[in-house]
Amino acid sequence: MTESVAEISRRYQSYMVELRRKIHSHPELSFEEQGTSTLVQDELNRLGIPFELAGDYGIVATIEGKNPHQMVALRADMDALPIHENNAHLPYCSKTPGVMHACGHDGHVAMLLGAAQVFQHVKDTMNGTVKLCFQQAEERGGGTAEILKLLAPFPVKSAFAIHLWSEIESGKFSVQAGPRMAAGDNFEIVIQGVGCHGATPHRGVDPIVVASAIVMNVSHLIAREIDPTHAAALTFGKLHSGEAGNVIPDKAVLAGTLRTTDKADQVHLQAALRRVVQSTADAFRARAEVSIKRGGPMLFNEARCSQLAEQTVQELFGAGDLMAFPPLMVSENFGDFLEVYPGLMAFIGVRNESRGACFAHHHPQFNIDEDALYRGAALHVGYALKCFESL
Known part of the structure; x- marks a missing residue:
């Protein structure tokens, strides 16, 4: 492979931006993500990636590598919030009154679909299999049980998720071990x-x-x-x-x-x-x-998995992009995955005041610096490949 994972991911930056804006324009509340789920399914079909439904709108897709006994689950949540967006200056502002992607889930979906593109480049040399998990209803504490049921028969070694975070400078990573969300x-x-x-x-x-x-x-x-x-x-x-x-x-x-x-x-x-x-x-x-x-369980990053994620960031982007970030008192039901499998949730910064991406999560003017999207896709892929080598 002549290109690095980061370089391949960067090639799909515009693809991820387009997807993220399409999802942002048409947000859907928890347990109502029909359009978002259809979009994801259409992309997976286009890429020739098989999938199963998890509940009404959740999806678990499979990208097979050389070794079916090494498996990593990567997760993105899909739902929006009951908030009226106050970003009329954005061409991709929500078209659904009273509903908004004010937490970054639109970016999470775009990054995991971007990662799917990158996996297509490396799967022939990949010493393991990847499960791409698109979760419904995270904001209301749902969606995890259906996915975990589909994962249960398989030898999943680790579960991994990314949360874009507006309090962290755009492009910086926090992958440290220990309690991360309450x-x-x-x-x-x-x-x-x-x-x-x-x-x-x-x-x-x-x-x-x-x-x-x-x-x-x-x-x-x-x-x-x-x-x-x-x-x-x-x-x-x-x-x-x-x-x-x-x-x-x-x-x-x-x-x-x-x-x-x-x-x-x-x-x-x-x-x-x-x-x-x-x-x-x-x-x-x-x-x-x-x-x-x-509600959401405590979210603890397992020490060995955090170490692998740290090594991945260093190899992809350099040690200078790693940072420590304190635990958050907000909750996230990805902790349901981490009660079953070792793994972690990584934070990637999307704060950029020059682009107006400086408002807190769940704020009606929330937005992200989209330049971070390719970095998230690269981390998804890099972490999975690192797990195949080490776990």
Whole structure:
């Protein structure tokens, strides 16, 4: 092979930009990615790459090399967000009101399809087989079970994903080991009081007062019950109660999110949340029920796989493009893959203020520096080839 993987990937840069803009213009919400899935299937058919559907719109494609017993799974998520895009100056701005690719998933799909192009150049010498996984519904915690079921019969040695990240300078890579994204548990607290007229509060049990006390009491848990060197967050985002200003309602509902980067902290905080809610409700003569639903799992990069990814970046682009980046408190259900297979999620920077790519993920003006796309495709391919040599 006379060209390097990076050089071949660069040849497909315009292809990836075109794909990314097409997907960006026609975003689809979780579990509704029919058009995006069709686009991916059309490209795979054009390239002669066989695939299976994973759920309604997820896809697992297979590129066979010389050794069927060495296998790596590469993943890209496809869904958009319920956000109205505020980028009217972009010719590829969302054409669907209230729906936007504000997290980079359009770029993730484009990079993995770009990698598919590159694999076609090297598959005859490839000492392994690649599974290309296009996942539906990541933003709502879905899509992983169907893909993992399709992967289960095969000897997958590692799972790998890339997340484009707007807080990192365009083209830089973070592939370090350890916790990278937090577990995201969602909770709801239903407080049952006794309703009455606002003029006679002594005749009722005010659930709004109870809810307020719960918020204040729970707010101390992170500061006083968790090791301060561990990243954790407990946030309330919803309080709903009552309909009229002169009526004490009989019920209040609180909801929030619990983020942890240590499994022991996760277990402790779930129990502590229940304990404080119950004791606070008892103190005010109210009743409270707590429900906690698992969101995205903790995402840990396995040490050996991170080392292989670091070596890959060095060989493709040089050590100067590697950087350390702290763990994030947001969640990502690629962690479901990493609970089954060793692997990692790499971050690639897409921040470039001169191009307006400087807004946070989930912001209505979010955009990316597309120059990073070929780098992501090259890393997908380079990491898989490195795993075939080393795992």
